[in-house]
Each structure stands twice: as C-alpha cells, then as structure tokens.
Amino acid sequence: MRVSFTKMHGLGNDFVVLDARDRPLPDLTEETVKALSDRHTGIGCDQLIVMQPSTTGDFAMRIYNRDGGEVESCGNAARAVALLHGSKASVDTRGGLIMVEPDDAGARVDMGKPNFAWNAIPLQMPLDTLDMPVAWDELEHPVALGIGNPHIVFFVEDCHGVDLARIGPQIERDPLFPERINVNVATVKSRTAIDLRVWERGAGLTRACGTGACATTAAAIARGLVDRKVTVGLPGGSLQIEQADDGHIWMSGPATRSFEGSFEWDDFE
Numbered sequence: 001m002r003v004s005f006t007k008m009h010g011l012g013n014d015f016v017v018l019d020a021r022d023r024p025l026p027d028l029t030e031e032t033v034k035a036l037s038d039r040h041t042g043i044g045c046d047q048l049i050v051m052q053p054s055t056t057g058d059f060a061m062r063i064y065n066r067d068g069g070e071v072e073s074c075g076n077a078a079r080a081v082a083l084l085h086g087s088k089a090s091v092d093t094r095g096g097l098i099m100v101e102p103d104d105a106g107a108r109v110d111m112g113k114p115n116f117a118w119n120a121i122p123l124q125m126p127l128d129t130l131d132m133p134v135a136w137d138e139l140e141h142p143v144a145l146g147i148g149n150p151h152i153v154f155f156v157e158d159c160h161g162v163d164l165a166r167i168g169p170q171i172e173r174d175p176l177f178p179e180r181i182n183v184n185v186a187t188v189k190s191r192t193a194i195d196l197r198v199w200e201r202g203a204g205l206t207r208a209c210g211t212g213a214c215a216t217t218a219a220a221i222a223r224g225l226v227d228r229k230v231t232v233g234l235p236g237g238s239l240q241i242e243q244a245d246d247g248h249i250w251m252s253g254p255a256t257r258s259f260e261g262s263f264e265w266d267d268f269e
C-alpha cells in the first residue's frame with residue numbers, strides 16, 4: 001500500500017504526519033513507528049503523528065514517540081495538525097480533547113488544565129508535587145504535573161549548563177515515574193520570560209517541546225515565579241504561553257510544513 005505523508009515541524013521538533021481521516025491505514029506496530037522515525041534508514045522524526053476520524057472531536061490525533069511508544073499529548077504537533085486542517089477544530093487525543101486554531105503566527109491551542117495530582121501524573125507514591133523532596137545530582141525540588149502527558153520541571157540558575165543528555169534518561173526512567181516522564185530544566189529570566197530545555201520521554205533531546213513549555217509555565221505560575229503570560233525560549237525558538245482565568249493553558253507559536261512524499265507501507269513493516 002502506498003501512503004502519503006507530510007513532514008512538518010514546530011520550532012524544530014519534527015513530525016511525520018499521516019492523514020488517515022479519509023483512508024484507513026494498516027495497524028501501526030512499534031516496529032513500523034521506529035522504522036519510519038529512523039533518521040538514517042527511514043523518513044526521520046521525533047514523533048509520528050496519525051490524524052484519524054473521531055466520534056468526540058472533529059478528528060483524532062494519535063502520537064507515537066520515535067521509540068515506538070504511543071503517548072497522550074504533543075503541543076507542537078497540535079499546531080502542525082491545526083495548520084493541515086486549516087480551521088478551528090476540536091482534536092481528540094489520548095490526553096483529552098484540545099482546541100486548535102490556525103492563526104497568522106502558526107496556531108493557537110487550548111491545551112486544557114494542568115493536573116498536579118500525584119496519581120494522575122502518575123507518580124509511584126504520594127508526594128507534594130509542587131515541591132518534591134527528591135534530587136538527581138544538582139537537580140532538586142522539582143514540580144511534577146500532567147498536561148495530557150507527564151512532566152517534571154526543575155528550576156535552575158542556568159538551564160544551558162545542565163548535562164541533560166546524561167541525566168535526562170536517568171530521570172525519565174526512574175521507578176518514581178511508572179509511565180516514565182518528560183524532563184524539563186528551566187531558568188526564570190523575568191516575570192514574563194523563561195528559558196527551557198527538554199529531555200523528552202521516548203525521543204530524547206528535542207529542539208522544542210510544546211507540552212514542556214505549557215507544563216513549565218504552569219509550574220512557574222503555581223510557584224509564584226512568573227505572571228500568567230510568559231514567553232518560553234527553547235533551542236528552536238519561542239512559544240507564547242498563557243493561563244486563562246478558568247485555569248486552561250493556551251499555547252501560541254509557529255508550525256511549518258517542510259515537504260510531502262510517499263512510501264510503501266510494506267517496506268517499513
């Protein structure tokens with residue numbers, strides 16, 4: 001079966017997007033995701049995204065990390081599918097229903113409410129998620145929360161000085177996080193600006209992480225470190241994040257279509 005794809009990115013966090021809204025795809029296995037995501041032998045991406053029909057939203061977005069695992073949420077991909085859809089839409093994800101709307105800058109997304117409940121994230125045991133009594137080397141007292149998917153946020157003096165490639169995988173796979181976790185190191189620059197680097201669960205260091213930017217802003221607001229409207233600077237560029245009066249986190253930022261192509265499904269099974 002010949003399948004068309006669109007290669008896209010949000011601030012350098014890149015995706016292979018398959019549109020199965022009108023034409024179903026064969027079952028996607030972990031091996032197929034890994035093979036398509038491979039940067040040497042496949043098409044190459046951080047996440048594989050599948051758009052599908054939905055009964056609860058205008059369409060569904062399924063998200064697979066490059067390691068083959070299916071996950072709940074992806075902020076940068078939400079902006080990418082908004083661009084492909086072309087108009088305001090409700091998107092059904094495993095992390096909940098989100099609203100997307102293309103705009104001049106790319107897209108605006110209502111990512112829903114952050115969840116600080118330890119068993120929703122989930123953590124292995126009850127802990128104060130706003131000030132966790134845990135440390136990994138110099139990284140200590142993090143905030144843990146869910147924004148569809150699980151995140152841990154460390155506020156540090158200089159996020160660029162953290163060896164995230166070394167410590168990120170240790171934290172991601174610590175038994176404290178039964179479903180593993182996305183690891184954010186953040187430096188608060190002012191009441192309206194945060195610098196952020198992210199070690200993504202199942203994908204490693206990425207140029208940007210939309211849910212990471214939302215989770216970090218929600219954590220910084222909860223700690224009283226920033227105002228409710230923040231610019232988050234990531235290696236790939238900036239996102240605008242805002243918490244509305246009802247607690248929902250809104251994200252605005254670019255989404256880019258890189259190229260289109262097609263492949264033989266059988267070659268990646």
Ligand SMILES: N[C@@H](CCC[C@H](N)C(=O)O)C(=O)O
Pocket residue numbers: 013047065071072073074075076077149150182200201202203206208209210211212
């Ligand atoms: N790049 C994404 C997040 C993708 C999923 C994440 N790695 C997870 O495992 O939860 C984003 O922009 O939010």
